[in-house]
Amino acid sequence: MSKHSKLMNFLSGMPDFVFDYIEIAYNGESINTQIGYSIDIKTFLKYLQKFNFSYIEKIEDFTVADMEKVTLRDLNAFTAYLKEYETDTVSIDGKHIKRIRRNSAYGINRKLSGIRGLFSYLYKNDLISQNVTDKLDFKKLHQKMKRPLTSQETVNLLDVIYNGEKYYTGRDLTEYKNRKKRDIALFTAYLGTGCRVSELINLDIRDVCFDTSSFVVTRKGGDEQEIFMPVQVENELFTYMQERVENEKAKDDALFISRLGTRMTAQGVEKVLKKYCATVGIYDPDKARPHALRRTFACNLIADGIDIKMVAELMGHKNIEVTHKYYTQYAIEKRKEVMQNFDITGNR
Incomplete structure (x- = not known):
């Protein structure tokens, strides 16, 4: 399967507004970049589904009205959640594989960047009334010095x-x-x-x-x-x-x-x-x-x-x-x- 086919297959299980966001906001970016941000947004939606919107059965059932309900408190809780969380995936033979995921400050900021981009897209297109991510603080990064070759x-x-x-x-x-x-x-x-x-x-x-x-x-x-x-x-x-x-x-x-x-x-x-x-x-x-x-x-x-x-x-x-x-x-x-x-x- 090509990377583009993999992206389309992945987005097929996402809400329409996420599909539009990735297609429009990241047009011209590499397929790897689009896949990366799609995965980050899915992680966010799965978090919301588990802790805030338990009435939503499938990820693709999320609507822009649900995004309107997201609060700064939800975003801060998600930021804390990203430090260490468990994922459950299903293998080809139907077995459930559970893994512990951990993120550095850089990894957390990258995921938050994709979420902020999504909310900015929805706000600019008048799909939500406010962009709550404007109030979100990113993790402070301590830059490691990377030297060139001598x-x-x-x-x-x-x-x-x-x-x-x-x-x-x-x-x-x-x-x-x-x-x-x-x-x-x-x-x-x-x-x-x-x-x-x-x-x-x-x-x-x-x-x-x-x-x-x-x-x-x-x-x-x-x-x-x-x-x-x-x-x-x-x-x-x-x-x-x-x-x-x-x-x-x-x-x-x-x-x-x-x-x-x-x-x-x-x-x-x-x-x-x-x-x-x-x-x-x-x-x-x-x-x-x-x-x-x-x-x-x-x-x-x-x-x-x-x-x-x-x-x-x-x-x-x-x-x-x-x-x-x-x-x-x-x-x-x-x-x-x-x-x-x-x-x-x-x-x-």
Whole structure:
């Protein structure tokens, strides 16, 4: 079953106003995003059904009139409930599987964000008289500092991607050789353009144009943007494309494909990257995720003196405050450099 079919199947058991909200508010967003928010809203409705609206037999029976009855107290109680709760699902063979779910402050805020979005949608479309979620307080988050790859880590990572023959033997070596050109093209494109993993894996062959040295990606929100390629990225993509178009296993027009011939997934990209990182001793989990390469791209631009507005444009950020986070990470390295060269005697 495709992800879109999975989403439609999931929404078929939801109230009509939820179906409309997901279809309209998240039009242009990835299917994974739509599925995620749909699950969060279902969790909320099941909570209401259990503790506040016991007369409602099925989730799809909820109406906008029921949403009108939700109070701030209900929302605060739901927030507390999200810390730890039990779910009951039915397996294919009809067995009930109970699990304990726990959420961090980040996970709770993500779920509340979907609920607030739903109420905002209903209020703006005059389906409810007030948006009670405006009074809802989100959990305070203590941001963990996520660093970019250092120059040496980047060199080491590229070395194993380009020269895996020095690192692998046996079956690992065979697998590496089979995906070598793809991985070189994929990860140089990542480090050389700063695109999101979703933007790269959703590329089709036709999206790449060597005449203009660019490819077109669909950014968050559905806007398209032309991405211009550095020479190294263009060269590696060109080399890979010759292999890609001749691949008889390919089942669609996806640019980056798995060994089965299907479009690569974000999970697949992360799995491959983690293996390369482990090979060269990069064990920090934040640095072994695809977003670390995007973070590294941004910090390198800032270190090269590129104006932060241009960095925001290249990163596809609509809010420049998001880009400022990368500047903060770059500033940490500059502070380190200043302090390492500081002489406590005052000698210059």
